[in-house]
Amino acid sequence: MQEKKGDAGCKGKKVKKTNLLDQHSIKHLLDESVSEIVTSRGYAEDFAMSNIRLLLGTVVIAIALFAQFYNKKFPENRNILIVCISLYIIVSALLLLIPYTKEKNAILFTYPPAGSFSSTGLVVSSKLPRFSDMYTLMIASADPQSISAKPPVEFTKTVTQWFTKDGVLAEGLFWKDVEALISNYAKENKKGK
Template sequence: MSPKEAEDKTIKINKWDGSAIKNALDDAVREVLTKKYSYTENYCLMDGRLVICSIAVGVAMYALLWDYLYPFPQSRPILIFCVATYFVMMGILTLYTTYKEKGIFAVCVQKDGGKKEKVWEASSYLAKFDDKYNLILTYKDGKLGSKREAKSIKSVANFVDVNGQVVHNLVENEVTKLHNSLLHEKKEK
């Protein structure tokens, strides 16, 4: 690796900003899964959120257009319907992100030529004013229908140096350890 590539790989962040650290570590984990293991990223989970938001924005745009064409007293029933629909869609979006996404930031597919695919999901959590980065790697085998997960709870100081740069090798080592533990667990069964 050339010095230019190594410089591009380092990510500098404000080490006191918890959400920036979490997002940088999430990106590093995603990069390990897609680059090192050559898994294909699947965007269906994010596409679901995009569809819900598109419907909500479409309803709002329809209300705007209808109110422009037929000013307020005339457009009142349509506006009431559109506002109610918008808030229902926002409720559905909240339920979707809370119960379906559950902090999952990467869904990667391991293709081995068969019809049933192996799916790797990475999710994380970093509490406000806390330094413990919770990383959960989940393995779903489509052939067997089994689901296993490995969890790591470490301080963000284990992955970020004093200058606020994410140390990619340390993140890669942690993800590799979790990944190998899930594969090793599979071989034991």
């Protein structure tokens, strides 16, 4: 891996460094940087999915606490326990289905930028397959059925071009690639009109 120069050496800016032998930490650092780049372009993060998951998690905890601390002893509270166990299973299943149906590989959901004519935000997804150095970043419309939805855009590049041999992220190079993808997504809208 050859050493790349970015703005990692800028004064006053914290250097982003990762363990190059840990693929999960590489993906995590890149995903955090992507979120930072997208939000810096005027897209506000949409926390609706996170809030739904937190609400469902709270409901699951409340059900478990109610079943645990109900006033009556076991033979008398049998029906309440059956209801609580059933509700616990159903809500837990819903909580597990959200990542598989809605979130998938998404790292960021956004609202449309302020002052934009678009009525839909973005879904930013990423993949870094196991035992691979190829990072895929995809930007799509949060509501593909919307009239203002644009076709998704993506790139797949090796992570080795964004890190020095010491594991420091060459932010300038990475920002340039991500911003080019965001610009490409914005151009897709103009071509479609």
